[in-house]
């Protein structure tokens with residue numbers, strides 16, 4: 001079993017101490033291959049906001065030669081991923097945010113189904129809940145089954161370590177259990193809606209030059225009978241609600257792509273979609 005810990009802090013500090021304890025606890029439970037990926041030690045340039053990755057493909061990212069693809073491969077090879085960061089200014093440190101920005105195309109083209117994720121945040125006093133909830137949002141959107149959040153306070157309070165170890169042990173058990181169970185979860189209403197809405201959008205756009213469309217088509221996700229990213233029955237109620245929403249949104253997508261969808265996207269990329277000149 002391979003576990004990858006993605007470390008989002010700018011130093012090897014309390015976060016490292018906590019992660020090393022979690023690694024120790026995991027290894028007591030099961031043989032795991034444990035790897036650390038310190039974002040501070042890799043070469044990951046800042047996202048430039050061009051949106052090429054969304055529309056043209058991640059290979060068209062203008063940043064070029066950095067460690068993005070190597071990092072992707074590390075995640076792809078792992079059975080489980082731990083997203084870890086300290087709370088900085090009530091959120092993740094810039095390193096971690098840039099990591100998510102650079103991999104934003106995965107929100108459009110999720111690919112980590114069958115993998116387990118957990119989120120860990122060490123904080124002084126507050127902010128960690130929002131951060132682990134953010135890890136949940138990102139990981140779930142990328143396809144992971146997100147199973148657990150661990151938030152720890154590192155302020156020097158007597159007896160703090162004992163409480164922390166108790167929580168770390170619990171996290172270890174939950175993570176190992178999830179890694180050994182069925183890794184494809186029953187989808188939430190939100191993710192069924194997200195799947196169906198995007199499916200309708202791509203089917204109406206039908207733009208063979210668009211990276212998302214090509215990916216969705218290649219995955220077989222645009223097939224009429226496809227209910228979700230993988231074979232699972234979402235349930236009648238969720239499907240019905242998502243179907244209803246689609247009926248409402250279909251005319252909007254049709255208007256959006258009334259012309260040539262490629263022209264619509266190109267205009268958007270060139271910052272020509274908005275024009276306030278004639279609006280008083």
Ligand SMILES: Cc1cc2nc3c(=O)[nH]c(=O)nc-3n(C[C@H](O)[C@H](O)[C@H](O)COP(=O)(O)O)c2cc1C
Pocket residue numbers: 009010011012013014015016086087088089090091122123124125126127128154
């Ligand atoms: C620049 C900076 C900003 C911080 N902002 C917060 C914050 O918003 N909330 C909080 O609870 N702790 C905050 N802290 C405290 C750290 O989250 C806490 O000490 C953490 O355990 C440090 O982890 P590290 O040793 O792995 O870097 C901040 C620390 C730094 C250096």
